Amino acid sequence: MDTNRYYILLVDDDLVQIEMARRAVAKSRLDIELAAVAGGDAVLDWFRSCVRNNEQLPDIIMLDLKLPKLDNLAVLRKLRSDASTCEIPIIVCSAEYTQDDILTSYKAGSNCFMAKPADAAECAELFRERLAYWMNPQYKLLPSAKDGAAERI
Numbered sequence: 349m350d351t352n353r354y355y356i357l358l359v360d361d362d363l364v365q366i367e368m369a370r371r372a373v374a375k376s377r378l379d380i381e382l383a384a385v386a387g388g389d390a391v392l393d394w395f396r397s398c399v400r401n402n403e404q405l406p407d408i409i410m411l412d413l414k415l416p417k418l419d420n421l422a423v424l425r426k427l428r429s430d431a432s433t434c435e436i437p438i439i440v441c442s443a444e445y446t447q448d449d450i451l452t453s454y455k456a457g458s459n460c461f462m463a464k465p466a467d468a469a470e471c472a473e474l475f476r477e478r479l480a481y482w483m484n485p486q487y488k489l490l491p492s493a494k495d496g497a498a499e500r501i
Contacts (some may be wrong), residue, residue: 349494353379354479357421358392359405360384360441361416365464369410372471380475388418392426405435408482411458413442413449423454428457437482 358369366384373380384405385391391411398405410422411429422441427433438460442449450461460478465471 351458353381354408354483355381355404355406356475356479357391357394357409358382358384359387359409360412361386361407361413362412365412368465368471371468372465372475374469375468376472376475378476378479380479388415388420388423389424392418395427395430395433405432406479409436409438411438411440412464413445413453421452424456439478444483456478480482 356373358366359367366386369382369384373382383394386393395405397403408412411423413420413422424438426441428434429437437459438457438461439460440453440464441465445461445463453461459482462474465477466476
């Protein structure tokens with residue numbers, strides 16, 4: 349990635365979670381563009397449109413575990429089998445899950461599994477930590493506009 353602007357795709361059918369993520373982006377003080385798609389079928393259509401129109405693909409996908417219609421495992425498998433999306437890090441999130449959900453998600457191709465954040469502050473920290481891990485592995489945290497410095501590992 350050449351710039352410090354990050355593009356996150358959030359796939360979640362819960363409008364409250366989407367709004368919380370939008371507040372978190374504003375609170376994070378990072379340069380993040382957040383796109384939100386409401387379901388499994390919709391995300392596959394969204395990717396087809398991006399590829400067809402030569403639009404930017406996300407740097408990271410945050411995928412809800414429980415999606416209506418086309419479930420997240422089917423979405424994961426399809427994204428992993430497509431050459432244009434197979435290398436995008438996918439973080440599966442859920443408020444309620446079992447150990448089997450975690451293992452199944454990893455087997456289907458997720459890069460990370462985590463509990464959904466409880467509020468916008470926790471969500472902002474999640475963005476900061478996950479972006480640092482996947483986009484800038486030499487840092488523990490991305491620098492915020494406020495402090496301008498990041499901790500090195």
